[in-house]
Every structure is written in C-alpha cells, then in structure tokens.
Amino acid sequence: MDISLLAQFTVNGLMLGMMYALVAVGFTLFFGVLDIIVFSHGDVVMVGAFAALTGHYWLTGIYPDMSMWVELFFISCISIITVAAFGMIMAKTMILRLRSASPLNTLLATMMLGTVLREAVRLFFPGGSNPKPFPVLLPDISASFGDFTLRFDSVILFVLGALLIVSLHLLITKTKLGMAIRAVAQDEETARLMGVNFTLIVLITFAIGSAVAAFAGVMNGLYYNEINFGMGLLLGAIGFSAAIIGGLGNIYGAILGGFLFAGLQTLGAVAMPFASAYKDVFAFGVVILIMAWKPTGLIAEKTSERV
Amino acid sequence: MSTNTTNSLSGVLCSFAFAGVITALMTAIFIVESQLLIAGVLLGTIGAIVISSKFGVTSIILKSLGENENLSNALAVLVTLALIVIFYDDHYVLFILCTILLYSVTVLGLNIQLGYAGLINFSGAAFFGVGGYTAAVLSQYHSIPPILTLVIGGIIAAIVGSILLLPILRTSGHYSALVTLAFALLFKVFLDVNDSLGGAQGVDVGSFTLFGWDFGNDITIGSYDVSFYVPYVLASLVMLCVVFFFVRRIERSWIGLCLDSVRIDEVSSSCFGINIVRWKIVAFTIGNFVAGLSGALYASILGYISPANFSFGDSLMFLSILLLGGIGNLWGTIIATAIVVVLPEKFQVIQEYRLFIYSTLVLLMIVYRPVGLLPRKTRTYRPGESS
Amino acid sequence: MSDSLLQCTGLTMHFGGLAALSDMSLHINKGEVLGLVGPNGSGKTTFFNVVSGIYKPTCGTVIFDGKDITSESPQAVYNHGISRTFQLSRLCLELSVFDNIMIGNHKRLSRGFISNIFSRRKFNEEYEDGLKRATHILTALNPELANRMFDVVSELPMIDRRRIEICRALISKPKLLFLDEPSAGMTHEETRQLMDEILNMGSYAKGLSIVLIEHEMNVIKRVTDRCVVFNFGQKLFEGTYSEVIADPAVQEAYLGKEVE
Incomplete structure (x- = not known):
C-alpha cells in the first residue's frame, strides 16, 4: 500500500479515536463515581451538537457577520454550558435515583433515556428528523504531501481534543476537586465520612463528563459538517465498548479503548478494501474477542469479593 | 396432589367471567377505529383496573386464576381462539395476534x-433474525416441511449464539452486557452490507407449503372466506403453548432452581455442587433456540424481512417487555407484549410519538416500579398443592 | 491417626505479597468438633475457602477421607462430602426456604431434562424425599421454622436465616461441616440457642465432624473438643479450650502484651 494513503488512513483514524476517547472518558467517569453505566451518554453528544447548532442559528440571527473564530468560541461555550447543566439535571432527576436498581435495570433505563433524547430531538427540533448541515467554522486550508492531504481543521480539532484530555487528566489528578472525585470513586462511604459532599461531587462529575461530550459533539459536527438525531446511538455504543475494553473506571483505559476502536475500524477498512463496509462488523467482532481474552478489560478493574 | 375442591366453583366462575371480559375488551380494542373511542376504551380499562384493585376485585381474580392453573391456561387459549373466530377474515387483526404470540415466545426465551x-x-432481535433469515433461505427449497424449517431456524440461532458463549462465560456484569450489545450491532451491520442475504433491502x-397446500392463500370453508393468516395464528398459538409449557416446567423443576441459584450467587452455588458453566450454556442456548424458532415463523408470516426488523432497538424492546411484565413472570410477559404491540398499532395518534412515549414509560417504570406489572x-413446584 | 478425616499439610495461600495462610498443618478426627479461633484477619476464613475449593492454595496438600482433594473445584469438594456455611449469610433471599435448602441437596437431585421436564415421576420422588428430609432437619432445629417452608427467606429474621444455612449445609449428609461464625450478627441468647440446636441435631449430627470458626469464647468452651488458634496465617497453638486460655502466647495475641 502506498504511503500517502496509509497516512490518510492514520490521520482519519486518529481523529475518530479522539472523538471516541472523549465519549468513553465520560462513561468511565460516571462509572467511577456511581458504579453504573450511563448509556445515554452517546445521545448527550448528539444533544451537544444540536445545542451548538441552535447557538449558531441564534448568534447568526443577531450578528450576521460575526467572525468564524468568535462564533466557534461562543457556540462551543453555549453547547458546553447548556449540556453540562443538562447533565447535572439528568443526574439529579434520573441517574441518582437508579443507584439502588440492578445493573441491568440501570443499563436499560439509561438506554431508554437515550431513546427519549433521540426522539425528543427528532420530534421537537425544527426539521429534526433530517440530517442538519453544521456550519463550517474552521479555515478550509490544507497541506498536500503527494496524494495525502492534511486538513488544517482536523489538526486544530485534534489538538483541541488532546488539550481537553490533558486538562481533564490534570483536573482529576492534581486538584482538590479531582481528589474528591477519586475518593468518591474509590469508596463512597469513606469519602462521605471524610466530609466529601457526595451528591455535589456526582453532579459536578456529570457536568464535567457532559461538557466533554458536548465538545465531542461540536467536534463531530465540525468534522463531518453534518449532524443528525441518530448519531448518538452508535457513538454511545462505541464509547461504551471503548470504556469496557479499556477497563471500566480507568481514564487511561477509556482513551486507549477509544483509539483502539478507531484503529480497528480503520484497520478493517484498510485490510478489506473490497469490503470496507464490513469495518464495523470487524471492529465489533474484535471487541467480542477481546472480551473473551481479557474479561475485565485491557487495564483490569480492581475487584475483590469477600466470601 | 389435593386440589381444594370446595371453593373452586366460585373460582371457576370468576375465571370464566374474567376470560369473557378479556375477550370483549380485546374485541373492542380491535374493532374500534375512532381514536377518541380507543382512548375511551383504554382509559376505561385503566379506570376499571384501578377501581377493582381498590375494592380487592383484582386480587380475587388473580386468586381464582392461580387456584386452578390448568383451567386458566385453557381459558387463555380459548380467548385467543375466540378472537380468531371473531376476526376470521380480518388480515390486520390476525397479523397483530401473530405478532403478540410470537414476540411472547421470544421474550419467554429471553426470560x-x-x-x-x-x-x-x-x-x-439478532437471534430472532437468525431464525428469520434461516426461514428465508430454506423457503427456496419447497421440499422442506414447515416444522423442520422452524426447528432448523432455532438450531441455527443456537449455533450462532454459541459463538458468544466463551466471552459470555468469562465475563460478568457490564462486561458481559457489552458482548451481546456488540453482537447486536455487528449483526445488523452485517445484514445491511451482505448482498447475498438481500442487503439493506x-x-x-x-x-x-404443506402437502401442496400453500399457507399464503386464503381458505374457503363453506361460505366463509377465511384469511390466510388463520393457520399462521394457530401455528403461533401452538408454538406459544409448547414454549410456555416448557418454560413453566423448567421453572418448576430442579433446573429452574439451579438457574436461580446461579443467577443469585455463583460462589455459594459452586459450594453446593452446581455446575455454573453448564447451566449458563444451557440457559443461553435454549433462549436463543426459542428466539430463532419464533423468528423463523414470524419471517414466514411477514413474507418479507429486512435488517430493519432486527435492529438493536428491537432487542431493546424485547428486554423492555420482559422488564415491563415482571422478570420471571410468564403471564406478565404475555400481557406486556400485548400492550406493547397493540397500543401503538391501534392508537394511531401516538404513532409518530410512540418510541418517545414508550421509552419514557419504560424509564419511569424502572425508576418507580422496577418489579414490573406482575412480579414473579x-x-x-406443584401448584394447587397446599404445603 | 487412623481416625483422621481431614489432614492438611503445609497449606499456604498468598494474595499478591500477602500471606493469608502460611504453612498451616492441622487435622480433624472423625466425629470431632474443632474450634478455630484467632483475631480478625488471622486466616481462618481463608482456610475454609482453600479447603472448600474457592481458592487454590499456593502450596500444601489437603487429604480428605483418604483422598487428595487439593485444588479441586468447589463442586468436587462438595461431592466428596464437605459442606459449609458462610460468614456473611449467602442465602438466596428472593427464594423460598425450601428452595434454599434444596440447593444444598443438589447432590441428590437429577439434572436431566427428561426427568425434570417431561416424565416427572423421578422428580416427584425427589421432591417428596427432599421435603421430608428438609422438614426433619428444620424441625430438629426449630419446629416453627418447619411450618414456614414456602416462605421467602428475605422475610425471615437473622437467626432463622442461620438455621436455614445450617440446614442447607446438612441436608446432603456431609461428613464434614464448616461453620463460619454462625453467631455473627446475632445476640448472645440467640447464639446459645442456635448452638444448642446444632448439638441436638440427633441423627443428622451423629458421626459428623464440625470445624467451627467462632469469636464467642463461651461457645468454643461449650461445644469444641479441641481448638486451633490462628495468628497471622499461622498456627499459634493447638489444644483443648482450657489449655488454650491458659497459654500466654494466646493471651498475648488476643489481649496484647502486658505492660510491666
């Protein structure tokens, strides 16, 4: 295979991986603090993209000749803030109530919650049942190396995503808030006894995770220039897969899982050029194999049971 | 084996009366077209249930039905037969009946x-679909008798399921959920892109066909033109009865006890000699077989299947029915299936919003009444016997 | 030691770097009640888990009734005739009393599809037999409980749950019974009552060897023939109750070193 095509695939794979990692991080954060899978997280990404689109309609209505960068900044802020608030409300009204339910019930309930979000956008967003064009807010510059074109907007998005992950990592490991989140994740009872406000920390965690998801949604819209109400289901499934194969409750695992899944999809497309439509079949097939090989994920969750 | 015969007469009468009410209710729901009237019937039903619960009528009915199970089962079959007779020429209603019966079979498998x-x-839904696609492939060979088609559909589903056995046995909890979730998505994409099975189209x-008789043609009995769906409904009914009997017997045997023990506590199960791997394999395989079995019949009834019939959303619907009816309660499953299938079909106003309303309802159900409509x-082991 | 039923030699169990059990050798004779005492975390429960097959020992051997059962699966150990209760009650709370007891009777139940589902004659025989035996043991333990055979366990008080656990362990007629802190979560009075009941089991307890983990020293005093004191995964002392309480090393382990 020629080198420029390979480079193209690598860049695309990295972009996808960054998006998946951002989604998977949310899954693993929520699992950390509450021990439940919030499957609707993929649809929260979709809501983030639609929130940004709404922001775009609104802003361009008021200031038609706003510069690209300013608008990008503002619609990202709008999306992140609304979705973070939405995540907190969701956690407070729904997710916290599900804690006593069985793992199956919570999984099913959050899947239903995802369906509700999806359907709500389809039914109540103007023209929501059709794919919506997403505004182009990044300069359309690209550099060509032979057959390989590096789009400038991809580079920006990738760098922004990486910065977000690094700052999230710093937040979790270096700040007092991060310490509280880790304490809750490790042992809720003890954290409470040590004076950590459990509900508050859970809500903040949901705000953070949802904000990251909103960013992933904006990123998705900018990258594909199109969003639709159903995009969250597959993103959620992939984010969940990534968090699980990485090993739940571990942020590095989620990032690893995200890039791994994107790598698998890319590999599927490269290795089977005659049948690149099978790339998802291949990726999910390998996910099943990984589960057979490493039943608790690549970076195993620490569990112990007292007999 | 001493069934109490003294108070059974009133119980029998009560059961018969209840069966009559259900028949009348189902008939009304199927006949009425006006959305306003449908809403009226539904509200009336809910009102009746609320009021009768308040005055203890519901518990009397449940007690009467539970007292003599054989009678209750026979009455349920009778109600279905009565509906078939009433709607003998109505393709649409008969098709809905088929759907209820076969979805119930699948959910019993999941149970x-x-x-x-x-x-x-x-x-x-993927295993349901494996059965369906098997039937599609086999229907090209006219010499295969229908019953064999169904059984092969079930067997293929069980074989496909066995691919997942290793990861399922090794994982637990959320990790195990991922395995079947990944398979559901994989299966749908596979069907979409695989041209030899018709692709997305x-x-x-x-x-x-049986002895030269094509199930696809209407039948004339005397001066009545009977819908071609009638034999299919009867076949679906037989399948549900057989599977229901089988699942009931599993529950009321040491097999059911072992499965319960494996579910609740693997460590203590293994300390009492229960072979966890064996029972998980048995349960998973039987469940997939049953799903494949019903899928094969359902595909034959539809006459045309596409990947859209077997999406992840459908799998989710099957699980929701199970949860809605009350996990482990077989009658709850059938009632929940009827509600989930009939409501959006008849209540056209909500057609557009049905997924929205339905997922909201399931969500609320899980939050506020996680045991389902009829808890297990x-x-x-031997009903009717006082201990 | 011809009448030795269980013979453990050099049992060692490492969890990562932690030795929960190191070089533990002990035996139990037929018909004997052996008490295991020692502070929390001294390896008593680990010993149970290793012998009953939940953990595979790092090294050492377990000989039961003349057969080497080291590292066998819990299922195999049960089938050899070792049965147990758990420190934290592990009953199936949503099942009936009868169901829970029948799980313990698994050895005698047929697992085939024919007898369970289609031809139910064999099932009915097993059912009658199981019900009879369960009633017999429960009556010996507590006659009132025997009348609640088809009640859900979650509705019963702690002491009844302990009784059911013991009944579940006894119904398979094991040769050796492990009782892991049967008094945990109960009052002194309840514990006394329960131990009386176990000792009065009559035919079911005849010839049965029991290994008992217990913190209540008066229970140990009353029911055990011999005691083994655990400390830091090792055997600190072995002897009768009166020898144990007189031993200065045991006193030190329990009460700490005396300050002079």
Whole structure:
C-alpha cells in the first residue's frame, strides 16, 4: 500500500479515536463515581451538537457577520454550558435515583433515556428528523504531501481534543476537586465520612463528563459538517465498548479503548478494501474477542469479593 | 396432589367471567377505529383496573386464576381462539395476534436467560433474525416441511449464539452486557452490507407449503372466506403453548432452581455442587433456540424481512417487555407484549410519538416500579398443592 | 491417626505479597468438633475457602477421607462430602426456604431434562424425599421454622436465616461441616440457642465432624473438643479450650502484651 494513503488512513483514524476517547472518558467517569453505566451518554453528544447548532442559528440571527473564530468560541461555550447543566439535571432527576436498581435495570433505563433524547430531538427540533448541515467554522486550508492531504481543521480539532484530555487528566489528578472525585470513586462511604459532599461531587462529575461530550459533539459536527438525531446511538455504543475494553473506571483505559476502536475500524477498512463496509462488523467482532481474552478489560478493574 | 375442591366453583366462575371480559375488551380494542373511542376504551380499562384493585376485585381474580392453573391456561387459549373466530377474515387483526404470540415466545426465551440464569442478552432481535433469515433461505427449497424449517431456524440461532458463549462465560456484569450489545450491532451491520442475504433491502420469505397446500392463500370453508393468516395464528398459538409449557416446567423443576441459584450467587452455588458453566450454556442456548424458532415463523408470516426488523432497538424492546411484565413472570410477559404491540398499532395518534412515549414509560417504570406489572411469585413446584 | 478425616499439610495461600495462610498443618478426627479461633484477619476464613475449593492454595496438600482433594473445584469438594456455611449469610433471599435448602441437596437431585421436564415421576420422588428430609432437619432445629417452608427467606429474621444455612449445609449428609461464625450478627441468647440446636441435631449430627470458626469464647468452651488458634496465617497453638486460655502466647495475641 502506498504511503500517502496509509497516512490518510492514520490521520482519519486518529481523529475518530479522539472523538471516541472523549465519549468513553465520560462513561468511565460516571462509572467511577456511581458504579453504573450511563448509556445515554452517546445521545448527550448528539444533544451537544444540536445545542451548538441552535447557538449558531441564534448568534447568526443577531450578528450576521460575526467572525468564524468568535462564533466557534461562543457556540462551543453555549453547547458546553447548556449540556453540562443538562447533565447535572439528568443526574439529579434520573441517574441518582437508579443507584439502588440492578445493573441491568440501570443499563436499560439509561438506554431508554437515550431513546427519549433521540426522539425528543427528532420530534421537537425544527426539521429534526433530517440530517442538519453544521456550519463550517474552521479555515478550509490544507497541506498536500503527494496524494495525502492534511486538513488544517482536523489538526486544530485534534489538538483541541488532546488539550481537553490533558486538562481533564490534570483536573482529576492534581486538584482538590479531582481528589474528591477519586475518593468518591474509590469508596463512597469513606469519602462521605471524610466530609466529601457526595451528591455535589456526582453532579459536578456529570457536568464535567457532559461538557466533554458536548465538545465531542461540536467536534463531530465540525468534522463531518453534518449532524443528525441518530448519531448518538452508535457513538454511545462505541464509547461504551471503548470504556469496557479499556477497563471500566480507568481514564487511561477509556482513551486507549477509544483509539483502539478507531484503529480497528480503520484497520478493517484498510485490510478489506473490497469490503470496507464490513469495518464495523470487524471492529465489533474484535471487541467480542477481546472480551473473551481479557474479561475485565485491557487495564483490569480492581475487584475483590469477600466470601 | 389435593386440589381444594370446595371453593373452586366460585373460582371457576370468576375465571370464566374474567376470560369473557378479556375477550370483549380485546374485541373492542380491535374493532374500534375512532381514536377518541380507543382512548375511551383504554382509559376505561385503566379506570376499571384501578377501581377493582381498590375494592380487592383484582386480587380475587388473580386468586381464582392461580387456584386452578390448568383451567386458566385453557381459558387463555380459548380467548385467543375466540378472537380468531371473531376476526376470521380480518388480515390486520390476525397479523397483530401473530405478532403478540410470537414476540411472547421470544421474550419467554429471553426470560430463561435473564430471568432465571441472569444472563443479559442485548441481541435477542439478532437471534430472532437468525431464525428469520434461516426461514428465508430454506423457503427456496419447497421440499422442506414447515416444522423442520422452524426447528432448523432455532438450531441455527443456537449455533450462532454459541459463538458468544466463551466471552459470555468469562465475563460478568457490564462486561458481559457489552458482548451481546456488540453482537447486536455487528449483526445488523452485517445484514445491511451482505448482498447475498438481500442487503439493506431485505429478502423475500416464501410462504409455508404443506402437502401442496400453500399457507399464503386464503381458505374457503363453506361460505366463509377465511384469511390466510388463520393457520399462521394457530401455528403461533401452538408454538406459544409448547414454549410456555416448557418454560413453566423448567421453572418448576430442579433446573429452574439451579438457574436461580446461579443467577443469585455463583460462589455459594459452586459450594453446593452446581455446575455454573453448564447451566449458563444451557440457559443461553435454549433462549436463543426459542428466539430463532419464533423468528423463523414470524419471517414466514411477514413474507418479507429486512435488517430493519432486527435492529438493536428491537432487542431493546424485547428486554423492555420482559422488564415491563415482571422478570420471571410468564403471564406478565404475555400481557406486556400485548400492550406493547397493540397500543401503538391501534392508537394511531401516538404513532409518530410512540418510541418517545414508550421509552419514557419504560424509564419511569424502572425508576418507580422496577418489579414490573406482575412480579414473579415464589416458586411452587406443584401448584394447587397446599404445603 | 487412623481416625483422621481431614489432614492438611503445609497449606499456604498468598494474595499478591500477602500471606493469608502460611504453612498451616492441622487435622480433624472423625466425629470431632474443632474450634478455630484467632483475631480478625488471622486466616481462618481463608482456610475454609482453600479447603472448600474457592481458592487454590499456593502450596500444601489437603487429604480428605483418604483422598487428595487439593485444588479441586468447589463442586468436587462438595461431592466428596464437605459442606459449609458462610460468614456473611449467602442465602438466596428472593427464594423460598425450601428452595434454599434444596440447593444444598443438589447432590441428590437429577439434572436431566427428561426427568425434570417431561416424565416427572423421578422428580416427584425427589421432591417428596427432599421435603421430608428438609422438614426433619428444620424441625430438629426449630419446629416453627418447619411450618414456614414456602416462605421467602428475605422475610425471615437473622437467626432463622442461620438455621436455614445450617440446614442447607446438612441436608446432603456431609461428613464434614464448616461453620463460619454462625453467631455473627446475632445476640448472645440467640447464639446459645442456635448452638444448642446444632448439638441436638440427633441423627443428622451423629458421626459428623464440625470445624467451627467462632469469636464467642463461651461457645468454643461449650461445644469444641479441641481448638486451633490462628495468628497471622499461622498456627499459634493447638489444644483443648482450657489449655488454650491458659497459654500466654494466646493471651498475648488476643489481649496484647502486658505492660510491666
């Protein structure tokens, strides 16, 4: 295979991986603090993209000749803030109530919650049942190396995503808030006894995770220039897969899982050029194999049971 | 084996009366077209249930039905037969009946997996679909008798399921959920892109033929033109009865006890000699077989299937029915299936919003009444016997 | 030691770097009640888990009734005739009393599809037999409980749950019974009552060897023939109750070193 095509695939794979990692991080954060899978997280990404689109309609209505960068900044802020608030409300009204339910019930309930979000956008967003064009807010510059074109907007998005992950990592490991989140994740009872406000920390965690998801949604819209109400289901499934194969409750695992899944999809497309439509079949097939090989994920969750 | 005969007469009468009411209610729901009237009937039903619960009538009915199970089962069959007779020429109603019966079969299969052995299966619709596609392929060969087609459909589903056995046995909890979830998505994408099975457009399924008689043609009995769906409804009813009997017997045997024990506590199960691996394999395989079995018949009835019939959303619907009816309660499953299937079909106003309303309802259900409509009862191995 | 039923030699169990059990050798004779005492975390429960097959020992051997059962699966150990209760009650709370007891009777139940589902004659025989035996043991333990055979366990008080656990362990007629802190979560009075009941089991307890983990020293005093004191995964002392309480090393382990 020629080198420029390979480079193209690598860049695309990295972009996808960054998006998946951002989604998977949310899954693993929520699992950390509450021990439940919030499957609707993929649809929260979709809501983030639609929130940004709404922001775009609104802003361009008021200031038609706003510069690209300013608008990008503002619609990202709008999306992140609304979705973070939405995540907190969701956690407070729904997710916290599900804690006593069985793992199956919570999984099913959050899947239903995802369906509700999806359907709500389809039914109540103007023209929501059709794919919506997403505004182009990044300069359309690209550099060509032979057959390989590096789009400038991809580079920006990738760098922004990486910065977000690094700052999230710093937040979790270096700040007092991060310490509280880790304490809750490790042992809720003890954290409470040590004076950590459990509900508050859970809500903040949901705000953070949802904000990251909103960013992933904006990123998705900018990258594909199109969003639709159903995009969250597959993103959620992939984010969940990534968090699980990485090993739940571990942020590095989620990032690893995200890039791994994107790598698998890319590999599927490269290795089977005659049948690149099978790339998802291949990726999910390998996910099943990984589960057979490493039943608790690549970076195993620490569990112990007292007999 | 002493069934109490003294108070059974009133119980029998009560059961008969209840069966009559259900028949009348179902008939009304099927006949009425006006959305306003449908809403009226539904509200009336809900009102009647609320009021009768308040005055203890519901518990009397449940007690009467539970007292003599054989009679109750026979009455349920009778109600279905009565509906078939009433709607003998109505393709639409008969098709809905088929759907209820066969979805119930599939959910009973999932019940063995999840309700008893605690194995979560997010690809129920996929195994349902394996059965369907098997029927589609086999229908090209007219010499295969229908019953064999169904059984092969079930067997293929069980074989496909066995691919997942290793990861399922090794994982637990959320990790195990991922395995079937990944398979459900994989299966749907596979069908979409695989041209030899019709791709996203789908594939025709030939109707059943038996001794030169084509199930796809209407039948004339005397001066009545009977819908071609009638034999299919009867076949679906037989299938539900057989599977129901089988699942009931599993529950009321040591097999059911072992499965329960495996679900609740693997460590203590193994300390009392229960072979966890064996029972998980048994439960998973039987469940998939049952799903494939019903899928094969359903595809033959539809006459045409496409990947859209077997999406992840459908798997989710099967699981929701199980949860809605009350995990482990077989009658709850059938009632929940009827509600989930009939409501959006008849209540056209909500057609557009049905997924929205339905997922909201399931969500609320899980939050506020996680045991479902009819919670599972404590096991009695030999019903009717007072201990 | 011809009448030795269980013979453990050099049992060692490492969890990562932690030795929960190191070089533990002990035996139990037929018909004997052996008490295991020692502070929390001294390896008593680990010993149970290793012998009953939940953990595979790092090294050492377990000989039961003349057969080497080291590292066998819990299922195999049960089938050899060792049965147990758990420190934290592990009953199936949503099942009936009868169901829970029948799980313990698994050895005698047929697992085939024919007898369970289609031809129910064999099932009915097993059912009658199981019900009779369960009633017999429960009556010996507590006659009132025997009348609640088809009640859900979650509705019963702690002491009844302990009784059911013991009944579940006894119904398979094991040769050796492990009782892991049967008094945990109960009052002194309840514990006394329960131990009386176990000792009065009559035919079911005849010839049965029991290994008992217990913190209540008066229970140990009353029911055990011999005691083994655990400390830091090792055997600190072995002897009768009166020898144990007189031993200065045991006193030190329990009460700490005396300050002079």
